[in-house]
Amino acid sequence: MSDVQEKPKRKRGGSLVSRVQRSWSDSVLSMIGRSSLLESGEEPPVVLAPPPPPTPQRPPQLVQEVSARMLTFDELADKIGHRPHKDRLGGHWKRSTEYKAVRAEITAVNTLSAASLVDGDLDGLDGQLDALIAAAGRYRAQHKKNNDKTGAADDVVASAQAQKLALAAVRADPAFDQVKHHITLKQAIECKQRGMAFADCRFDLYNDTNAEEVDDAFGSGMANSVAKIEYANGDTLVFKGERVSDEGVQLSAASAIGIDAKAPHNGNRNIATLAVAELLGQPIVPKVCYGMHTNPTTGEQEIGLLMTMAPGKTITTTDPVTGVKKRREMWPPGNPPSATAQAKLMEQLTSLDWSDVITGQMDRHGGNYMVDINGDEVTVTGIDNDVCFGAQQTDPNANKGQYFSRTTPPGMPPLIDKKVYDRIIASDFDRDLRPKLAALMTAAEVTAAESRFNLSKMHAAGLHPEYVVADWTAWRSPAPAQLTAKAFLKAAGTGVGSDKSGGLFGRDFAAAFEREGIL
């Protein structure tokens, strides 16, 4: 008689399974370290549905060519010269007809682009840019023996062509209606210069008119200054002006993974990081969108990234006197987190580890994530997600030996939360991520993200089931070691001088747990 009949507790689904097949099933379950569910009566694990696509839609792709070549009105004017010069022979102040034509067209472009987007004459501006290109061509022909002037004319043409591309991108953006009443044509073009999709812009909500309290000296990182703004709708957000270029200020970790300093699109990298966190079903990075705020130094309105305030504090802090970074005490000595909080801390830190390997995050040092421990509740938030999604990092399993300036813990996470595992296994790059990422980064960066995602998914699928953690308190590593999750992550190492680690917990918390005697 078959095993199925000998064990009446087994579900009757087994009636479709032959004795040979049941025997095979039992053997394979044993090989992959799992127990039969038939006697326990438990339901099989639920595979979660992937998250829905964003609304409104982003454009199908980023127009990268816009960013590096487009000049501001002032830069255009500087290129061509501001005032008549003195003629060598006659002693008169004069400029050529071609010069005057270029200046006139630049002024006309600037005037047209100052109109609000809803009232703006997009066709007129497009024609005006053609006129500017033609005028610059005539200017170039007139001064073809003067390298300075031909170079200036070439720059003007390149910029005008870039503006035409940006204008086309403005027109083609499916979420045009979301911003058209709130910005000028020039600002819309500047959005495209920064690679922004209008779907990510909330100029209607987040502008100076709606700002009730502003702290322009809220903070700064190595690369960016930030402001804290309280809005009329009750939101308190952090604003970071979105630069067109990072030339001269780009972090070496960013250049190491191929982020174009001339067009870094840092805000988009934060939005893409949020997309990955949402795919994993984990609120481990801030909600982000674009808004506007007046720069206190220049007095001009800036477009920038707005982030929800992350609770808690960073793991490291910089001494204001010495400039030396030091580790914070995350709880009063002798008063460590509760067992529930410890489990949540490990779960969220490990989830951030998984998000970071998928995004190719290079800069997850202790100042770039925050932890809030409040009784049994824990919130881990990865902040400043600029240095990720590089085109030159296709392997998620990265370390400091490959990228010297990398500060993220090395290697693939050795454990995975069951909920994150389910999401990764259920997800598909083409279906769930590519449509979101394509508008935010270059095609090469999307391809690298696909590689990292698929390798990460493969790593998750290949992890022995014993390392998929459903309960961070009860979990034990396989026999004979039988380590707790925290001891296991500590044993995996801090990552210093190694190509693997126990992730953020292993690097930043394991030692403190040991000191408190809770490891």
Added chain:
Amino acid sequence: MVGGSPVAGSEDQRQWCIRVLNLDPAGASGNRGEPILGVWRDAKEAVDARLEALGRTLRGLGDPDLDQIAQYGLFGLTGGGQTVALMAALQDYDRAAPADRAAAAAAVGKAVGAYRAMLHSSPLAEALDDNPFGVEIGLLDTMDVAFRQIITAIR
């Protein structure tokens, strides 16, 4: 060379480069033929497609244990850390400059050896190949063919 990239020329041009310059432009290009990562990927995708078919069959039987195997047990051999290490070695070889090719080939040989040993010592690989559900997987055979192609290519 006459115009453009040396690898863009005809076989005659290539032979001229070898004879006169003592330089094989195909070798100088950094890629002498089909990327070996592609060889591996094709084999893996073929196996994965068959494993998918097995997974569908298992799920279709409505049995919790077979569901478990479909969810956790099928892709462990073609995924995981050793696969990532192998793919990294193959990718490094494909990208390696001529001067680095020998070291990259050695790393590929080592990674293939480790991976093949893992597969052939795995009772799970044998069980998948011998599954009683009528779905042909051919995991070991398919991978061995790919490994032979890879080893031939890097020699």
